[in-house]
Structure formats: structure tokens, C-alpha cells
Amino acid sequence: MTTNIYLKNNFVFKVDWDMNNTTTYTYGAKIGSDVDTFSYSNPMMAQAVKIHTWYSQTSYTHQRFSPTLPLLKSGPNYTINSAYHAFPDKSIFTQIDFFNSYGQKIDNFITDSQQINFNFPDEATSYQINLVNASSQKLVFKSLLIFESTSDVTSYYFDVDRQLILSSNDTNKVVNISFNNCLNHLITMPRDLDINNTKVIVDPYLxxxxxxxxxxxNKKELFDKIINYCKMLDSQMLNKKIIxxxxxxxxxVLAILISQLFPSSKVNVCxxxxxxxxxxxxxSSSSIEMLLNMISEMYSNEKMG
Incomplete structure (x- = not known):
């Protein structure tokens, strides 16, 4: 059964593994990174040691790095979705610590769940998120997602099973498929759309x-989740041409790339x-030239058609 978490706003904050050594336990660790993942292995590490910490508030004078977490406010419901694989399973805990304006810890909780729902305490002014070792042999990490959630039905929801953000409209009316904007760590979904005929599909880890x-x-597997969902939509669209x-x-850019796998589709760019x-x-300059050639070829095909 699919689990949906509705977004109160049309944006999500993505938190990557920052490479600042003062926030990662590096003693004895083997660390590596790829284009979409960060790997950490430290089999001899003691239990309950913090592997990595993210901060919402820092002193650059003393710590020499900037905060990487968004500021939160008391009252709203928040959701954190942690995208990682721990080996063995359940060998990583997430600990969230809350601090008051004097830097005193006023509350915290720890869980082995990768889906966390919480309220920011009234007295808190800052917080930290820690990944804590529980006999982990290896950790392969993608990102943390933080967003304000609600029990009401809204324009967008996070599909926990598919790990996609989707618009809430009826797919039988869909003609257009759109995606999201990505600016640094802020992922934003369109606000002013004809929501009746446009389905928004967001892979927040791209x-x-x-x-x-x-x-x-040619690593098309990196957007397999979106492709698979588009194929499912295509089968429901009653022979309509996807735009x-x-x-x-x-x-x-996503629209151009994905359209290559749907030969009869059309593309509109910004x-x-x-x-x-x-x-x-x-x-890269090579990627830019490839995209320009793709869009030029599309325009030529439209004129010929």
C-alpha cells in the first residue's frame, strides 16, 4: 500500500553530506563519493559514536564552516526522509538534538526509521541531525529531505514507496508532464499550473x-524512477500525445532528456x-552542446511534421 505525505508548501530542502572533516568521524574510516552517493565504512568504530552531524546554527569563527540545515519554526509538522542504505539493515540511527538560545540541549530523540515526523519545540532556536553508528559495516548515503507536512490533501505529496514527489491531480486528465526546479539545496515545484491536465513528477535526489x-x-538508470512513472502514465493516457x-x-533539461525515450512526445522548454x-x-560544455543539438533537432522535426 502506498504511503503519501502531503507537502504544506511547494518546496523541499535537500541536505547533502557536506565534506567538512570536522562534521564527520574520520578516524579509521574509508570514505568515497560518486555523482549521486557518499559511502562510509568503519567496521572498527564503536557503537553510539556519531558518524556525521549537520547543524542549523554555527559560529564560523570557532567552527570554520557554515550551517547546512534550514531554519525551522515551532508549531508546524515536519518530515525528514533519509535516503541511505545501511549494511546490515537497521545499523544506523538518526538522532535529532534541539537547543535553546543559550546553546543548551532541551530535547532530543533517536530512531532507526528513515522516515521521521516531528514538531520543533517551542523553546528551541537551533537543532542538529546526527547519524549514529549501531554496528554498521557500511553506509551508502544520498540525501536528507526536510519539508513541512500536513494531514490535509494539498497540491503535492511525497510518495514514500516510490520516493517521488507528485502532484495530486487525476491522471486520467493528464496531457502535460512537468518536473521541478533545482536551486542549490532548494527543490521547488510549480505553483501556477493548469493542475487538471499537468502531472508534476519530482525525483528530489536528482x-x-x-x-x-x-x-x-549515458547513465539513464539515474532517472529510472521518473521514467517508470512516465511509462505508467503513458499507458493511462488513452492515446494522447505526452507533452x-x-x-x-x-x-x-529533464523534459528534453526524458522525451528521448518517448518518440511521439512533444517538448516545451522555458x-x-x-x-x-x-x-x-x-x-559541462559537452553536455550543453548535446542539449542544444537535441532541442535543435526537435524543432527541425516539428517543422518537417
Whole structure:
């Protein structure tokens, strides 16, 4: 059975594993990274030791690094989704510590669940998230997602089983498929859409570096979740032609890439697409040229059709 968590807002904050050594327990550790994952192995590490810590508040003078967690407020419900694989299973705990304005810890909780729902304490002004060792042999980490959640039905929900953010509309009316914008650690979903005929599909773990890897190394498996969902939609669309639409640069690039796997589809990209694409620093020049050639070929095919 699918579990849905509704988003109160149209944005999600993504937290990556920052590479600052002062926040990671490195003694005896074997550490590696790939385009979409961070691996950590330390079989001799004692239990209950913190492997890694993220902070919402720091003193750069003393700690020499900046906060990596968003500021939260008391009252709303929050959800943290942790995307990682621990070996063996359940060998990593997540501990959240809450602090008051004097830096005193006022509350905390610890869990082995990767789906955490909580309220920010009234007296708290900052917090820390820790990954804690519980006899882990290896950890392969993607990201943490933090968003404000609600029990009400809203425009978007997080599908826990698929690990996708989806719009809540009836898929039988869908003509357009759109995606999300990605700006640093902030993932935003479109606000002003014709929600009746546009389905928004968001893989919150994708970013520009992964899109570059898809283009340069043909790693289409990196967006398998979106592809599989699009195929499911395509089978329900009663022979309608899919229109993949982008409203910003990131979703436009996704629209182009995914449309390649749906030969009869059409693509709409954002205004000033070529200009924005040439200015994007996280895409290689080769990837940019490939995308420009793809969109040029699409336009040529439309004219010929």
C-alpha cells in the first residue's frame, strides 16, 4: 500500500553530506563519493559514536564552516526522509538534538526509521541531525529531505514507496508532464499550473551534476524512477500525445532528456532556454552542446511534421 505525505508548501530542502572533516568521524574510516552517493565504512568504530552531524546554527569563527540545515519554526509538522542504505539493515540511527538560545540541549530523540515526523519545540532556536553508528559495516548515503507536512490533501505529496514527489491531480486528465526546479539545496515545484491536465513528477535526489553524468556517460538508470512513472502514465493516457514541459532550466533539461525515450512526445522548454543553459556552471560544455543539438533537432522535426 502506498504511503503519501502531503507537502504544506511547494518546496523541499535537500541536505547533502557536506565534506567538512570536522562534521564527520574520520578516524579509521574509508570514505568515497560518486555523482549521486557518499559511502562510509568503519567496521572498527564503536557503537553510539556519531558518524556525521549537520547543524542549523554555527559560529564560523570557532567552527570554520557554515550551517547546512534550514531554519525551522515551532508549531508546524515536519518530515525528514533519509535516503541511505545501511549494511546490515537497521545499523544506523538518526538522532535529532534541539537547543535553546543559550546553546543548551532541551530535547532530543533517536530512531532507526528513515522516515521521521516531528514538531520543533517551542523553546528551541537551533537543532542538529546526527547519524549514529549501531554496528554498521557500511553506509551508502544520498540525501536528507526536510519539508513541512500536513494531514490535509494539498497540491503535492511525497510518495514514500516510490520516493517521488507528485502532484495530486487525476491522471486520467493528464496531457502535460512537468518536473521541478533545482536551486542549490532548494527543490521547488510549480505553483501556477493548469493542475487538471499537468502531472508534476519530482525525483528530489536528482541534480545538475547527475544530469551531466546522464548526458556524458549515458547513465539513464539515474532517472529510472521518473521514467517508470512516465511509462505508467503513458499507458493511462488513452492515446494522447505526452507533452513534456519545463518552466525553469532544470525541468526543461529533464523534459528534453526524458522525451528521448518517448518518440511521439512533444517538448516545451522555458523562455531564454539557450541563454540560461550556456550560463549553467554545473553542466559541462559537452553536455550543453548535446542539449542544444537535441532541442535543435526537435524543432527541425516539428517543422518537417
Amino acid at each position: 541534480n545538475f551534476k547527475m544530469l551531466d553524468d546522464i548526458l556524458m556517460n 513534456f514541459s519545463g518552466y525553469c532550466l532544470f525541468d526543461s 523562455l531564454n532556454f539557450e541563454k540560461l543553459l550556456r550560463l549553467e556552471k554545473e553542466l
